Amino acid sequence: MGVARVLGVALLCAIHGATVENTLFEDGDGANTFRAFNPTQDEETYSMVIANRFWSQIFGVAFSNKHCLWMSAIGVVGLALNLHAYDFISQEIRAAEDPEFETFYTKNILLNQGICAWMAAQDQPHENLIFPEEVLPCGNAL
Numbered sequence: 390m391g392v393a394r395v396l397g398v399a400l401l402c403a404i405h406g407a408t409v410e411n412t413l414f415e416d417g418d419g420a421n422t423f424r425a426f427n428p429t430q431d432e433e434t435y436s437m438v439i440a441n442r443f444w445s446q447i448f449g450v451a452f453s454n455k456h457c458l459w460m461s462a463i464g465v466v467g468l469a470l471n472l473h474a475y476d477f478i479s480q481e482i483r484a485a486e487d488p489e490f491e492t493f494y495t496k497n498i499l500l501n502q503g504i505c506a507w508m509a510a511q512d513q514p515h516e517n518l519i520f521p522e523e524v525l526p527c528g529n530a531l
Contacts, residue, residue, distance in 0.1 A: 398465065405440075 444450065484490045491499075 481492060484492050484495055
């Protein structure tokens, strides 16, 4: 789930960045050169209203003003900066030294092993089948 969220947010950021870049600069004469963009133009061409309408058409969610947009961005950045509190590396070092210490990783391993043991009978249905002697391979047939 975490990976899907990160990739989804990265996609949204890329879409937003492309939208901003396409509306921030006016195209000039030199289409394939850096002179085509004039960063010293007088008026701002990026419109919050147009961007908001674009987002609401795609995702059905719209921000009422720029402050809501920036506050949501601050929440995402705050979450990203607080992930260092989990300190995954030192937990794994401690788990290697102390077998009784459990981390998210070791709990997931135990959970997967338990699920595999629980589902073993369903995963191997052929072991419960009983074949008549006449259909079984004889001698060195395998």
